[in-house]
Amino acid sequence: MGLITNMRSRMQVVMWTILVLFVTSMAIGGLVGGASITDIFSGRQGNEVGSLNGKPILFEDFNQLVSNEINRLDQQSGRLISDEEREYIRAVVWERLIADLIIQEQIVENKIVVGDEEVLFQMKNNPPPFLQNSDAFQSFGRFDLEKYLDAVLNPGQIDWKPIEDFMQNVYLPSYKLQQYITNAAAISSSDVLEDYKKRFLDYKIEVLHVTEKAIDQDFYNGLLADRPSDNELNNIYNENISEYDQPELRYLKYVKWPITSNATDSLRVKLEAEDLIFRLNEGEDFALLANTYTQDPSNSADPQNLKGGDLGWFNKGQLLPEFEIASFEAEKGSIVGPILTEYGYHVIKVNDKRTVDSNEQVNASHILLTIQPGRGTENELKDTASIFALRSN
Numbered sequence: 501m502g503l504i505t506n507m508r509s510r511m512q513v514v515m516w517t518i519l520v521l522f523v524t525s526m527a528i529g530g531l532v533g534g535a536s537i538t539d540i541f542s543g544r545q546g547n548e549v550g551s552l553n554g555k556p557i558l559f560e561d562f563n564q565l566v567s568n569e570i571n572r573l574d575q576q577s578g579r580l581i582s583d584e585e586r587e588y589i590r591a592v593v594w595e596r597l598i599a600d601l602i603i604q605e606q607i608v609e610n611k612i613v614v615g616d617e618e619v620l621f622q623m624k625n626n627p628p629p630f631l632q633n634s635d636a637f638q639s640f641g642r643f644d645l646e647k648y649l650d651a652v653l654n655p656g657q658i659d660w661k662p663i664e665d666f667m668q669n670v671y672l673p674s675y676k677l678q679q680y681i682t683n684a685a686a687i688s689s690s691d692v693l694e695d696y697k698k699r700f701l702d703y704k705i706e707v708l709h710v711t712e713k714a715i716d717q718d719f720y721n722g723l724l725a726d727r728p729s730d731n732e733l734n735n736i737y738n739e740n741i742s743e744y745d746q747p748e749l750r751y752l753k754y755v756k757w758p759i760t761s762n763a764t765d766s767l768r769v770k771l772e773a774e775d776l777i778f779r780l781n782e783g784e785d786f787a788l789l790a791n792t793y794t795q796d797p798s799n800s801a802d803p804q805n806l807k808g809g810d811l812g813w814f815n816k817g818q819l820l821p822e823f824e825i826a827s828f829e830a831e832k833g834s835i836v837g838p839i840l841t842e843y844g845y846h847v848i849k850v851n852d853k854r855t856v857d858s859n860e861q862v863n864a865s866h867i868l869l870t871i872q873p874g875r876g877t878e879n880e881l882k883d884t885a886s887i888f889a890l891r892s893n
Contacts, residue, residue, distance in 0.1 A: 552601050566593050607673045610680060614672040619664055623652060624763045628671055631663070640821050646770065646840040649763055755888060757881050761871045766840075769871045773838035773845040776867060780835050786849050786865060795844070796868040809849070809865035816860065823848070827862045844870035 549559040569589050570581055581589070622628070627648060631637065636658070637648040651658050728736075737744075776789055787808025790799065799807045816824060820841045830836045830850045837847040845868075852863040 552598065553605065562597060565597060566590050569593055603674055603677060607677055610677065612673050612676045614668045619668045619672065622672060623667065645766065649767060757885060759873050759878060759881060761873045762877055765874050765877055766871050768874055769845050769869050770838050773847050773869050776847050777835055777837060790865060790867045793869065794867045795870045809867050811864050811866060813861050813863045827864050828860065844868055
């Protein structure tokens, strides 16, 4: 447990620092700001309800936060909040306010800033949980990346300004501070090695002292009798030197970045699928386009007899939910898509529909475009690798 104890002790330094700030703020709030704990929770009428490290906390601001929380809970519960619950809410809001102010103070002290490009990058490539869980971006009970990207890339649909401000001023700075604290509490390689030695390495030394008298002289002389001399060994080595040749060797360390697709690649493939739909609506043959562009391996299982994207007849429950819903809801002869599944984007043609034994069936063909990393993604990784190489020299 030495390693965990060491790590906990470092975390305790951070947590005690925050706790001291909190206690100090409470004391200052009572002594400097003129607000005692009783004043805070009884609704003191002064201009300041307290202060944190010399910075005043206005009663109007605190009271507004309390009112907002009470109104939210009133609407959520559908009943009036009792006086006892109101006092509890005031205590919770106060603690939350102090914690937020301490976090904001640490963000400023550590000079943590977030630029506009960083906000945009995070929103496109790493949507925060509160956006992923939003009903506006859900399909079939899970986060719909296509719907989300469409909203991000078409800002007229949603007012993103409040969300961008929240990301830039609250969410991302707090996340960076959390990473900073975590890294500050990290343990070194030497700590890991020492802890491993203490926990897993046992030392047992046995010593055997052999004196000259303990060795039979005749036996010793017999060992030396047939032993080759140094000159003989050197001659043998030179005569067989070619057998000791080895190719030139290198010792190296390397860092590898996985080449994975991102939101930009997804959008690029979606646009390619939309272009195919346009060509189909202009009258081009679906089977010909499928044989040319689809990346479904089953289409070319027999290279001499390409399937033209044909999937044949299928019932409900046989295919992925997104694909199935689009196929069964579409009219016979219609082109549907692009439909995003775990395999990529699909362009679907509903060839026919029928009912067999009360089971609705669909005959469809499709063109599958998988989402692969594009040149832009590869260039970004190359730039990252180049920067790493420069910094590591």
